[in-house]
Amino acid sequence: MSKPRFAMYWAAACGGCEIAVLNIDEKVLELDAHFDVAFWPAAMDVKYKDVEAMEDQSILVTLFNGSIRTDENEHLARLLRRKSKLLVAFGSCANEGCIPGLANLSPREQIFERAYTSPSTENPDRIRPQPACQVAEGTLTLPPLQPVVRTLDQVVEVDYHVPGCPPESHQIAAVLDVLIAVVKGEAQLPPKGAVLGAGNSTVCDECPRKRDVKRIDKLARIQELPPLATDVCLLEQGLMCAGPATRSGCNSRCPNVGAPCIGCYGAAPDVLDQGARLMTAIASVVEAQEPEDIDRVLDGLPDPAGTFYRFGLAHSLLRANRAALAEKP
Amino acid sequence: MSESAFEPVIIGFTCNWCSYRAADLAGTSRIKYPPNVRLIRVMCSGRIDPTFVLKALADGADGVMIAGCHPGECHYLEQNYKALRRHRLLQRTLAQFGIEPERVRLTWASAAEGARFAEEVGAMVDEVKKLGPLNWPTRPVPQSEAAAEVAP
Ligand code: SF4
Numbered sequence: 001m002s003k004p005r006f007a008m009y010w011a012a013a014c015g016g017c018e019i020a021v022l023n024i025d026e027k028v029l030e031l032d033a034h035f036d037v038a039f040w041p042a043a044m045d046v047k048y049k050d051v052e053a054m055e056d057q058s059i060l061v062t063l064f065n066g067s068i069r070t071d072e073n074e075h076l077a078r079l080l081r082r083k084s085k086l087l088v089a090f091g092s093c094a095n096e097g098c099i100p101g102l103a104n105l106s107p108r109e110q111i112f113e114r115a116y117t118s119p120s121t122e123n124p125d126r127i128r129p130q131p132a133c134q135v136a137e138g139t140l141t142l143p144p145l146q147p148v149v150r151t152l153d154q155v156v157e158v159d160y161h162v163p164g165c166p167p168e169s170h171q172i173a174a175v176l177d178v179l180i181a182v183v184k185g186e187a188q189l190p191p192k193g194a195v196l197g198a199g200n201s202t203v204c205d206e207c208p209r210k211r212d213v214k215r216i217d218k219l220a221r222i223q224e225l226p227p228l229a230t231d232v233c234l235l236e237q238g239l240m241c242a243g244p245a246t247r248s249g250c251n252s253r254c255p256n257v258g259a260p261c262i263g264c265y266g267a268a269p270d271v272l273d274q275g276a277r278l279m280t281a282i283a284s285v286v287e288a289q290e291p292e293d294i295d296r297v298l299d300g301l302p303d304p305a306g307t308f309y310r311f312g313l314a315h316s317l318l319r320a321n322r323a324a325l326a327e328k329p
Numbered sequence: 330m331s332e333s334a335f336e337p338v339i340i341g342f343t344c345n346w347c348s349y350r351a352a353d354l355a356g357t358s359r360i361k362y363p364p365n366v367r368l369i370r371v372m373c374s375g376r377i378d379p380t381f382v383l384k385a386l387a388d389g390a391d392g393v394m395i396a397g398c399h400p401g402e403c404h405y406l407e408q409n410y411k412a413l414r415r416h417r418l419l420q421r422t423l424a425q426f427g428i429e430p431e432r433v434r435l436t437w438a439s440a441a442e443g444a445r446f447a448e449e450v451g452a453m454v455d456e457v458k459k460l461g462p463l464n465w466p467t468r469p470v471p472q473s474e475a476a477a478e479v480a481p
Pocket of ligand 1: 203204205207208209211232233234235236241242243244252255260261
C-alpha cells in the first residue's frame with residue numbers, strides 16, 4: 001500500500017519553522033516512515049508545476065508556514081488548499097502574521113523607501129525591484145507585493161492551527177504523533193479548527209515567577225533596568241511582558257531565562273485580539289492616576305502597536321494601518 | 330456621501346452608576362442631543378476592554394465614546410482610573426493605525442449631569458462629522474450598501 005502524502009511549504013516566512021521541524025531529531029525518520037514527502041522546498045526539489053499536476057486532495061496533510069504577502073504566496077496557498085485534504089496553518093506567520101505582519105503598519109511605498117533607500121542601504125541609483133525586468137536571456141519576473149500581509153485563514157479555509165514562532169519541537173513531535181496515530185487508524189482526527197501543539201491557558205499560567213504586587217510605576221527596556229530578580233514577575237519589575245495575553249504551550253521558555261514573553265504563541269484561548277488584551281492588562285497594573293503620571297509610565301513603551309501586536313497584527317481586529325489597508329492591489 | 334449628509338455612528342459605553350443615569354436624566358429632562366450615539370450600558374467604565382472599542386471601529390462605527398463617573402467618584406472605587414489609563418494607552422496605539430484621537434473620546438458625567446452628557450455627545454458628533462466616515466476597510470458591508478454596490 002502506498003503511503004499517504006505529506007507536504008510542507010513556506011510563504012512569507014523566515015525559515016525557522018522548517019528548522020523547528022528538523023529539530024525533532026530522529027523523529028523526522030518516523031515522518032519518513034509513515035508519509036511520502038510530496039513537496040517540501042526546504043528539503044527537496046519539486047517544482048510548482050509538479051504540484052499543479054497532482055490530483056486534487058491527493059496530499060493528506062500540508063504544513064503551511066508563512067503569511068501571505070505576495071501574489072506567489074497566495075497562489076501557493078490556494079494551490080495547496082486544493083491539493084490537500086488537511087491544511088495546517090503552521091507557526092505564527094501563517095496564524096497571526098507574525099513579524100512580517102508588522103509591515104501592515106506602513107503602506108507599501110514606505111516599506112520600499114525604507115528597505116531600498118534608507119541610510120543603512122547603499123543604493124545610489126535608488127534601484128527598486130520590479131515585477132518584470134528585461135535581460136539578454138529574456139524577461140525575469142518577481143511576484144508583486146500585496147497591499148497588506150494576510151494570514152492563511154484570511155485567504156483559504158484552514159483545518160488546524162499550530163501556533164508558535166517557531167512551534168516548539170516537543171509540540172511538533174506531539175502533533176506528528178497524532179497524525180501518525182490517525183494514519184495507523186489508532187486515533188480520530190481532532191475536531192476541525194482545533195489548535196494543536198499548544199496549551200489552553202496563558203504563558204503567565206505556566207510561568208514560575210512570583211507575582212504579588214501587580215503594580216508597576218515604570219516601563220523600560222531591559223538595558224535600562226537594574227539587574228532583575230530571577231524569581232519575580234518581569235512585568236512587575238518594569239519589563240513589558242506579553243505573558244498575560246499569550247497562549248501557553250512553550251513552558252514559559254523566555255521568562256524562565258529572564259527574557260520577557262514577546263507573544264509568539266498568539267492570542268490566549270478566547271482572546272479576540274491579543275494586542276487589545278495586552279493593553280488591558282498593562283493599563284490595569286500601571287500605578288498612576290494623573291494623566292501626566294500615566295503618560296510618564298507609558299513613555300517607556302515607545303512603539304505600542306509594534307509591542308502589543310508584534311505577532312498578532314495581521315490577525316487583529318483592525319489588521320493594518322488604515323492607509324495600507326485602503327491601497328489597491 | 331457629501332459631508333453635510335454624513336451622520337456618524339457612535340457607540341457610547343456608559344456606566345451603570347453615573348453616565349448611564351446622566352443619559353437617562355438628559356432624556357427625562359428633554360434635553361436635546363444628536364441621535365448618532367448608540368448607548369451600551371456596562372457596570373463600570375473599568376469594564377471597557379480596548380477590544381470593545383476596536384471591534385466597534387472595525388465593524389463600522391465612526392467613533393466610540395466611553396463615559397464614566399468623575400475621578401474619585403467611581404462606584405467601584407478607582408476603576409475609572411483604569412479606564413483613563415487604558416484610554417491613554419489605546420490612543421497611542423490607534424495613532425499608529427492612522428485613527429484620529431477625536432474618534433475615541435473618554436468623558437465623565439455624574440448622575441446629575443444630564444446636560445453635560447448631552448453637550449459631550451454633541452461635541453463629539455461635531456468633531457467626527459468634521460473627520461468624515463471611518464469606513465474601516467475590512468468592515469462587513471451592510472446589506473443595503475452591498476446591494477447598492479452590485480446594482481448597475
Ligand atoms: S507577565 Fe511575564 S514574567 Fe510575569 S508572570 Fe506573566 S509570563 Fe511570567
